[in-house]
Amino acid sequence: MNEFNLDQYLPHLSIDCVIFGYEGKELKILISKSKLGDNFWALPGGYIKKSEGIDKAASRILYERTALKNIYLEQFRVFGHETRIVESPYNEALRLGYLQYDATIFTEEVISWLTDRFVCIGYYALVDIQKVTTQNREFDELLEWRNIQQIPNLMHDHNSIVEEALTALRLNFDAKLIGFNLLPEVFTMREIQELYETVYERNFANNNFQKKMLDLKVLERLEKKFTGAQNKAPYLYRFVKK
Amino acid sequence: MNEFNLDQYLPHLSIDCVIFGYEGKELKILISKSKLGDNFWALPGGYIKKSEGIDKAASRILYERTALKNIYLEQFRVFGHETRIVESPYNEALRLGYLQYDATIFTEEVISWLTDRFVCIGYYALVDIQKVTTQNREFDELLEWRNIQQIPNLMHDHNSIVEEALTALRLNFDAKLIGFNLLPEVFTMREIQELYETVYERNFANNNFQKKMLDLKVLERLEKKFTGAQNKAPYLYRFVKK
DNA sequence: GCAAAAGTGTTAGTCTTACACCCATGA
DNA sequence: TCATGGGTGTAAGACTAACACTTTTGC
Numbered sequence: 001m002n003e004f005n006l007d008q009y010l011p012h013l014s015i016d017c018v019i020f021g022y023e024g025k026e027l028k029i030l031i032s033k034s035k036l037g038d039n040f041w042a043l044p045g046g047y048i049k050k051s052e053g054i055d056k057a058a059s060r061i062l063y064e065r066t067a068l069k070n071i072y073l074e075q076f077r078v079f080g081h082e083t084r085i086v087e088s089p090y091n092e093a094l095r096l097g098y099l100q101y102d103a104t105i106f107t108e109e110v111i112s113w114l115t116d117r118f119v120c121i122g123y124y125a126l127v128d129i130q131k132v133t134t135q136n137r138e139f140d141e142l143l144e145w146r147n148i149q150q151i152p153n154l155m156h157d158h159n160s161i162v163e164e165a166l167t168a169l170r171l172n173f174d175a176k177l178i179g180f181n182l183l184p185e186v187f188t189m190r191e192i193q194e195l196y197e198t199v200y201e202r203n204f205a206n207n208n209f210q211k212k213m214l215d216l217k218v219l220e221r222l223e224k225k226f227t228g229a230q231n232k233a234p235y236l237y238r239f240v241k242k
Numbered sequence: 243m244n245e246f247n248l249d250q251y252l253p254h255l256s257i258d259c260v261i262f263g264y265e266g267k268e269l270k271i272l273i274s275k276s277k278l279g280d281n282f283w284a285l286p287g288g289y290i291k292k293s294e295g296i297d298k299a300a301s302r303i304l305y306e307r308t309a310l311k312n313i314y315l316e317q318f319r320v321f322g323h324e325t326r327i328v329e330s331p332y333n334e335a336l337r338l339g340y341l342q343y344d345a346t347i348f349t350e351e352v353i354s355w356l357t358d359r360f361v362c363i364g365y366y367a368l369v370d371i372q373k374v375t376t377q378n379r380e381f382d383e384l385l386e387w388r389n390i391q392q393i394p395n396l397m398h399d400h401n402s403i404v405e406e407a408l409t410a411l412r413l414n415f416d417a418k419l420i421g422f423n424l425l426p427e428v429f430t431m432r433e434i435q436e437l438y439e440t441v442y443e444r445n446f447a448n449n450n451f452q453k454k455m456l457d458l459k460v461l462e463r464l465e466k467k468f469t470g471a472q473n474k475a476p477y478l479y480r481f482v483k484k
Numbered sequence: 485g486c487a488a489a490a491g492t493g494t495t496a497g498t499c500t501t502a503c504a505c506c507c508a509t510g511a
Numbered sequence: 512t513c514a515t516g517g518g519t520g521t522a523a524g525a526c527t528a529a530c531a532c533t534t535t536t537g538c
Contacts, residue, residue: 054322080296232535
């Protein structure tokens with residue numbers, strides 16, 4: 001019940017997270033199917049406690065869904081158009097959803113708070129998808145990793161938030177060397193390359209890619225990885241931040 | 243009085259603007275000396291009306307200080323640490339300042355609203371400094387253009403907001419070709435180059451700079467500018483967006 | 485030995501930087 | 512004619528992209 005004490009949160013201000021993961025040569029994000037409507041998909045989000053920094057709030061929101069701490073996380077844009085929520089076609093259905101869910105908790109006052117105008121701070125996160133054990137929250141019917149190319153219609157303006165997050169990711173991916181947050185501790189050069197190829201939707205020449213990566217001086221070469229395949233065993237690498 | 247009807251604004255959410263101008267080979271920003279304290283300097287800022295988009299709010303805040311419309315404007319970061327206002331050493335003095343200013347308007351409730359926690363959306367703006375006629379607002383003792391290298395201690399975390407704005411400016415300056423917003427309609431190649439040199443705090447070779455600029459195909463060459471100086475008259479250029 | 489994929493080397497091309505030089509202008 | 516600063520050309524260097532080739536591995 002404590003969770004629905006909305007007094008603890010800053011009103012009109014929310015955080016939505018675009019959580020990127022990488023699996024099977026696919027870039028994915030975590031989206032939630034809501035219990036509050038029929039086929040209502042949304043980004044994982046939440047509110048900011050009155051004495052909680054926004055970065056901490058985003059970390060908490062992520063922790064609540066992924067059970068992971070110390071996730072790579074960055075704010076990328078504020079979405080604050082005056083009509084983004086109040087004129088959303090989902091908003092009326094959401095009011096009904098809350099009422100049907102539990103009319104004793106969701107009084108008119110609470111529902112007004114929840115469906116009023118919101119300014120949303122967009123964060124993107126990068127996680128090793130293998131380390132995540134998704135945690136359904138109260139209104140999550142299910143949480144699902146979806147290929148970034150196959151995102152269904154999301155609530156409100158969440159599709160454009162995803163677009164902006166992807167743009168920001170591509171802008172920072174190479175410059176800030178954040179891609180390693182999507183990979184396990186150790187990986188082969190081909191695995192990094194495939195990640196880059198997935199993110200940028202283009203191919204790279206393996207020799208030039210390797211040269212560029214090694215010239216960055218952020219990779220430590222480890223032992224070889226014998227997979228049983230009938231080819232030369234690739235080296236494993238570990239990312240070492242300077 | 244209408245202005246102090248704080249009910250019209252979203253609580254706990256503010257906008258602060260770093261307004262860049264360029265004059266005499268110096269990059270400057272507009273800062274405000276507040277009537278509310280002794281030597282209190284701050285960024286021009288304001289609040290967001292309940293049914294006003296954040297970009298519109300920022301435009302309005304800029305218009306109120308500069309009397310300019312259609313200013314180049316971009317959000318660059320949210321400042322939302324939980325203690326940025328409530329533990330600011332300026333906050334106590336501000337409370338006193340409001341009381342002394344007008345205790346009938348600034349009731350305890352109003353002062354609480356004003357000095358409570360705020361999440362601040364940082365915007366930066368680029369203006370032609372010649373077109374600006376600064377407009378003092380209620381609490382502005384004066385508005386002043388100050389060289390970016392000589393910014394005094396500002397309230398709260400405003401100095402770090404300036405730093406972040408400068409970083410964002412430098413990051414976008416060349417990539418988005420926004421520098422022309424700081425110049426008059428027509429300008430010489432040398433003037434653009436000096437602007438770039440000021441922003442990046444380094445020199446460029448004039449021939450290479452010119453070649454790069456012209457290769458961008460965004461400059462229209464106009465007639466020559468005869469200044470009376472005993473040297474070749476430089477061409478004037480106009481920026482034409484594609 | 486052979487196929488598959490890892491890894492390395494070299495060259496061609498493009499972009500950036502640096503140097504040298506000529507040109508227009510007014511005293 | 513000279514000093515001043517505008518404008519252009521070219522070559523060297525750095526970085527990127529493309530091609531060719533060798534090495535390792537298990538069947």
